Amino acid sequence: MRALIAAVAMLATIGSVNAAEIRAFISTAIKSVTDEVVPPFERDSGYSVRAFFAPPGALLARFAAGEPADVFLTSKETIDELIGDGKIVPGRVDFATTGVGICIKKGAPKPDVSTPEAFKRAMLAASSVAYATPAGGSIVGPHIQRIFAQLGIAGQMAAKTKFAAGGPDGRVSVLVSSGQAEIGLQQASELLTNPGVEVIGMLPGDLQQTTLYSGGIATGAKEVEGARALIKALKAPSAAPIFKAGGLEPL
Numbered sequence: 001m002r003a004l005i006a007a008v009a010m011l012a013t014i015g016s017v018n019a020a021e022i023r024a025f026i027s028t029a030i031k032s033v034t035d036e037v038v039p040p041f042e043r044d045s046g047y048s049v050r051a052f053f054a055p056p057g058a059l060l061a062r063f064a065a066g067e068p069a070d071v072f073l074t075s076k077e078t079i080d081e082l083i084g085d086g087k088i089v090p091g092r093v094d095f096a097t098t099g100v101g102i103c104i105k106k107g108a109p110k111p112d113v114s115t116p117e118a119f120k121r122a123m124l125a126a127s128s129v130a131y132a133t134p135a136g137g138s139i140v141g142p143h144i145q146r147i148f149a150q151l152g153i154a155g156q157m158a159a160k161t162k163f164a165a166g167g168p169d170g171r172v173s174v175l176v177s178s179g180q181a182e183i184g185l186q187q188a189s190e191l192l193t194n195p196g197v198e199v200i201g202m203l204p205g206d207l208q209q210t211t212l213y214s215g216g217i218a219t220g221a222k223e224v225e226g227a228r229a230l231i232k233a234l235k236a237p238s239a240a241p242i243f244k245a246g247g248l249e250p251l
């Protein structure tokens with residue numbers, strides 16, 4: 001009987017260990033990928049993943065406010081900043097890149113956006129243009145504002161800009177699919193998750209901003225091995241087609 005009780009206790013302990021929770025801070029741009037990779041990872045590894053999705057700047061703000069994280073899956077620049085601050089272990093792992101896409105509501109007329117000049121004309125002709133607010137920690141929002149200034153149309157665009165909050169519940173594409181904005185500008189990997197919009201092109205020429213997404217383990221991580229295993233799962237050859245299907249180019 002004592003042996004049986006000990007065995008049951010041991011199994012309970014093992015189950016508890018295997019059910020350890022990984023706290024993952026993840027950029028919204030790769031949510032479609034982690035949504036597919038995480039469930040089989042949890043099943044095969046025994047870990048559970050508690051994911052927090054937001055733009056990179058918002059993830060930094062949450063971390064700075066004291067929220068714990070084991071692993072960051074976000075932009076290379078954010079990872080490098082945290083490594084420089086001693087908050088992420090050196091040895092960033094790079095996953096994939098994506099650029100800024102241009103979307104319209106599905107079925108709407110398609111403007112020409114193939115060159116910087118054509119893009120400028122399309123922006124001026126649009127009744128409204130949506131992109132993520134820089135205040136929400138977006139890395140695309142500030143870039144859009146810079147290229148509008150570069151094209152000499154910042155003043156005209158300010159009057160017809162529709163800001164999305166960013167993150168899973170504040171998507172640019174929803175403003176477009178719901179008819180609140182005529183054109184949306186956001187990373188292609190985020191736009192492709194909404195069947196109600198059509199991606200008609202990418203920012204042309206030197207207007208484009210390409211973002212590299214990477215993984216890093218927090219120096220204060222409680223689940224270091226779990227974090228390392230999750231990064232390995234995202235870097236596995238089997239994850240490459242998932243990245244590609246989600247509008248990202250795997251490395």
